[in-house]
Amino acid sequence: MARKKEFDPEERMEKARDLFWQKGYNATSMEDLVQTMGLNRGSIYDTYGDKHSLYLQCLGNYAAEKLREHKEAAMGTSPIEKVENMILSVVEATVNTGKCCMAVNSTFELATVDQSVHSIINNNWKDIVNFFEQLLTDAREVGEISADKDPRLLAEFIAANFTGLWQTYILSRDKKQVEKLAQFLIGMIKN
Amino acid sequence: MARKKEFDPEERMEKARDLFWQKGYNATSMEDLVQTMGLNRGSIYDTYGDKHSLYLQCLGNYAAEKLREHKEAAMGTSPIEKVENMILSVVEATVNTGKCCMAVNSTFELATVDQSVHSIINNNWKDIVNFFEQLLTDAREVGEISADKDPRLLAEFIAANFTGLWQTYILSRDKKQVEKLAQFLIGMIKN
DNA sequence: TACTATTTAGAACGTTTGTTCCAAAATATT
């Protein structure tokens, strides 16, 4: 029998993912990936396929992890508290790491021209909106938000606002600014 | 004396701008630009400088035109009506052309790594927010929005929501979906 | 009409791109 892989494919993929996350798809070269992943060209092609295929795997990995993190952040004793904590957790992660959402970056760089990318992001987006919708439906049943509000629409509104928060952060690089906007959003949901 | 330019530099730049708008900076090659602008390589370099310089001019041109369009869309007999019409006009332009905001695309593709790009977009962003702020201040004085609302914060919130609307449109490609979100935003502003 | 400054078209430049290939190194089993 032959050798086994000397590296952990998942671990090295995360290095690639972080690089794509930071630089974007087109600005990241194969040479960059070889350096950052600490792998040989051949090993990369053998393990992940070509650059585009590797990117899709990174994006899928990111999307799955992000959804998990959203659900983890949904702590609290009441549905609306869970929604609030999810929003605050996104803001916290953004200002702590200085990085915005890879899926959103990818939306604006690639989703209009790359069907595979669009599909991955859109599914992830729907998952997140669905999760919000469930929480908001619960919140309405408990009477935390008024009965005349549409949970689906509100869920989409919150998700769309994340993107607005990220853009604001990229331009302002101002932690407090983003926190203020998030609090404003939370206030709007509750009333 | 010598020849004069046979083409209109501004008109050709707009062709380049539309291409960058559609494909993004990195995915647009100099060869693409030569074809689309209908100009010789030498003429491009001579008139606009290198690719990056041409891009900055396109982005600046776009930003100025966008601000002008925003102000033009601010029609109405009352301040809040002007704000509402600005929002509706953005949605209309988006679903009619199928294109989102070039500056927002650029924000997520380049603004984190390119200082010149960041500067152009940030200034344009501030101009738009300032314009909203003025209208909302007027609206508050007239009593169209409640006195406890901060015009500046509300202005930033609306501007951030544009980005959310664009992202929603890219993913859903659903005119009605975006219009619903816009109406929801307008409702939130008024209450 | 001759002259001259400038634009024009496209060849050519050296890099960098993504990808493939191959010989050498390595390891789990026999």
Add this chain to the structure above:
DNA sequence: AATATTTTGGAACAAACGTTCTAAATAGTA
């Protein structure tokens, strides 16, 4: 210890990249 199988590092590839350069075409002036 020998064998078999796979990984590994790096050379090699053609194509595409952004940019520069040159020679011919052009048009305003004298």
